Amino acid sequence: MVVILEKLLLLQERDQRLQTFLHEINSVPGEKAALQRELESAQRTLESDKSRATQIEVERKRLEVEADGKRVQIAKYQTQQLETRKNEEYAALKHEIERAAADITAIEDRELELMQELEDLKPSIASAEQKHAAEKNRVAALMKTADDKVGVLQGRADEVRVERDAIAAEVQAADEDLFELYEKLFRSKAGRAVVPLEGNHCSGCHMTVTPATLRDAKVGNEVVSCEQCGRIVYTLPE
Ligand SMILES: [Zn+2]
Known part of the structure; x- marks a missing residue:
């Protein structure tokens, strides 16, 4: 075999290795972005559970205020009942009191439902918090591994590049056209x-x-x- 062909084969072997290293290095940012997305997904689950819990608290407070308003209204109607001498007005007030009382019952039922939902949400939040913390550790470790990998690959790529440049220079010096080909x-x-x-x-x-x-x-x-x-x-x- 012609000597220059042997050199070309050596050069190609180094170039192929170099290409593999560079390919692996280039794939790392994509791997890191995928890890980041996994972490963000765990974060979103946690945030959505937490924001639902906050929503429930806000809704419960609003319902309490509404129920209190109805109670004040009932007390007012009861006072008016004591003051009136007209049967018709008394009956109308009685009807209003009953309606407000029914509203309060409905509000309290809704409050109980919300409290139950909040109770059910607690284990879900706890597990989402745990999962998020675990994901954070896992992703941080994998990110570190990925960065270390880039360092190692970069080092190897640099070594191979020095070798390939030396061989390339020899080939180029011997036969410029062949090298370009x-x-x-x-x-x-x-x-x-x-x-x-x-x-x-x-x-x-x-x-x-x-x-x-x-x-x-x-x-x-x-x-x-x-x-x-x-x-x-x-x-x-x-
Ligand atoms: Zn062919």
């Missing part, structure tokens, strides 16, 4: 610029290469390309 292929062929032949097939595009290409690749005195996809091809030792 490799760079172009690496970008356009998803990181597979130099591929082995499998029998008389290019393992990049799976098409048959010409007998001349197969022969030249076997002889290994020059760099040959697949006629179909343009990738640089070589034969694996038998």
Whole structure:
């Protein structure tokens, strides 16, 4: 195999590793955003339970005020009843008192319902608080892991980049055109610029290469390309 081809394969191996590291690094912000969303979802559940509890308290106070108003009204009607001598007016006041009393009963029933709902909500709030606290710890730990991972990957990527730059410089110095071809292929062929032949097939595009290409690749005195996809091809030792 021509020496430069061996160098190209080394370069490609480093470039592929570098690409994998960079891909992993780039996926971390997305992973962190997903974690943040999970935490926010736990927070929303907690907040919605808590805000319902607050709503219930507000509604209960409003109902109490309303019931108190009705009680004051009843007392007023009762005083008026004592003062009147007209049967008709007395009966009308009696009717008003009964209506206000019925209203109070309805208000008190509603208050009991709300108190029950509040009681039922308490365990739900407690569990949402627990879940939120657990989520916070879990997410913080995973965020830290993600940041640590980026640090490690960045370090490895830097190491590989130094190696690939050194090999790239050698290739470029030996054959500028070949280096440019490799760079172009690496970008356009998803990181597979130099591929082995499998029998008389290019393992990049799976098409048959010409007998001349197969022969030249076997002889290994020059760099040959697949006629179909343009990738640089070589034969694996038998
Ligand atoms: Zn091909």
